[in-house]
Amino acid sequence: MAQTDLKQLLAASTCAQIGFMVLAAGTDATCGGTLQLIAHAAAKSLLFLAAGAWLTALGTQRLPELLGAARHHRTVGVAFTVGALSLAGIPPPSLWAAKDVRLAGALETSPWLYGVALAAALLSTVYSAKAAWYPWQPAVPRPETRRIPGGEVAPLALLALACLALTPVAFPPLHDNVGRVLAYAGQPDPHVWEFVLSGVLALMAAAVTWTWGTRPLPLPARAKSGFADWLLFERAAHVLLVAPVMRLARAAAAFDDRVVDRAVDGSAAAAMRFARWTDGVLERAVDGTVATVAAGTRALGQWARRPQTGQLHQYLAQAVAAFTVLAVVLVLVR
Structure with a gap:
């Protein structure tokens, strides 16, 4: 009123x-x-x-x-x-x-x-x-x-x-x-x-x-x-409710800016450092291993091509050698 x-x-x-x-x-x-x-x-x-x-x-x-x-x-x-x-x-x-x-x-x-x-x-x-x-x-x-x-x-x-x-x-x-x-x-x-x-x-x-x-x-x-002035209820509500909530909101904002944001930035920086280390160390090791396996496979392939001459007497000699090895193995196993 x-x-x-x-x-x-x-x-x-x-x-x-x-x-x-x-x-x-x-x-x-x-x-x-x-x-x-x-x-x-x-x-x-x-x-x-x-x-x-x-x-x-x-x-x-x-x-x-x-x-x-x-x-x-x-x-x-x-x-x-x-x-x-x-x-x-x-x-x-x-x-x-x-x-x-x-x-x-x-x-x-x-x-x-x-x-x-x-x-x-x-x-x-x-x-x-x-x-x-x-x-x-x-x-x-x-x-x-x-x-x-x-x-x-x-x-x-x-x-x-x-x-x-x-x-x-x-x-x-x-x-x-x-x-x-x-x-x-x-x-x-x-x-x-x-x-x-x-x-x-x-x-x-x-x-x-x-x-x-x-x-x-x-x-x-x-x-x-x-x-x-609304029987001072508005002021009381501001003092008892609004002001504490705003202080809590400011504290939460400060915590978010100073702690949460820094934690996120630190996690991102650590992830980037780990990615660079992985790229510099593990990636090179993996690449070296793959290259070594590929080289060994290439050498074995080249060795495997040497007996393939197309001459029959060489194939017979290889077969005799293989059967001899099998015979020796059978004798040793029995």
């Missing part, structure tokens, strides 16, 4: 809506959590698309600079208002039904938990009304604006219709189907007084926010700066 940037406000509201889904899961109101997920997807995509359209046309997303944006671009303004009403849980848009289904589950668990959940829902009404308050205020003098692309108008209208169609008021069969699912799952169906109470309180919270406008809150400056 302390943010002055429209997209940061919408992003923070997403965290809050996820909290509602966790509440629904914790109180066994899973149907309400599922309906919340579906309806929130339609509403939040509508709001972000409208914020992007204004950013395209006006070049800014800061709330004080969006005064009169909905008056200049009424189609976007109406669609954004439908999404804001849905996010606030104000009837008839969709999150009104999802809100009361999960609130019924919280009431079945504990009345104190129901009170906390109802207060959280009213806070979502406050920041939703704040998001819609700025664009609908009287316009301020501004330089020439760009035209919103025509391709964004149709998705805005479709998402706005989706937010309206998901509500039981605009689409009664949905209420009957949700009631059947809740009864089948053994989950409580919201009573009429719960719808009335949450709706009236949401309207009152929106009216108070709309009337309050931009008047400052009676809080100390330190508290205001703390709220605007």
Whole structure:
């Protein structure tokens, strides 16, 4: 609620809506959590698309600079208002039904938990009304604006219709189907007084926010700066998470540069030296051995060719000599 940037406000509201889904899961109101997920997807995509359209046309997303944006671009303004009403849980848009289904589950668990959940829902009404308050205020003098692309108008209208169609008021069969699912799952169906109470309180919270406008809150400056600075959670996350992770990353990078890289370079250099030694020593030895075997084979071949004269008496003499050797061997063996 302390943010002055429209997209940061919408992003923070997403965290809050996820909290509602966790509440629904914790109180066994899973149907309400599922309906919340579906309806929130339609509403939040509508709001972000409208914020992007204004950013395209006006070049800014800061709330004080969006005064009169909905008056200049009424189609976007109406669609954004439908999404804001849905996010606030104000009837008839969709999150009104999802809100009361999960609130019924919280009431079945504990009345104190129901009170906390109802207060959280009213806070979502406050920041939703704040998001819609700025664009609908009287316009301020501004330089020439760009035209919103025509391709964004149709998705805005479709998402706005989706937010309206998901509500039981605009689409009664949905209420009957949700009631059947809740009864089948053994989950409580919201009573009429719960719808009335949450709706009236949401309207009152929106009216108070709309009337309050931009008047400052009676809080100390330190508290205001703390709220605007995300309750110092962002700084704490940086100190406790981001900074240690970055230090670890730098240490890992230094280890990679100084140890791993050097080990790889040293291994490569050793492999090159071993390759040169192999080429200079083993390769020469292998080449010498091959050359020696080849020379011996060549000499034996030359010797083997000497007896091949083609003269018959020499062949007979060789045969006699061979048989004589065989005879001597046989005599010695026996």
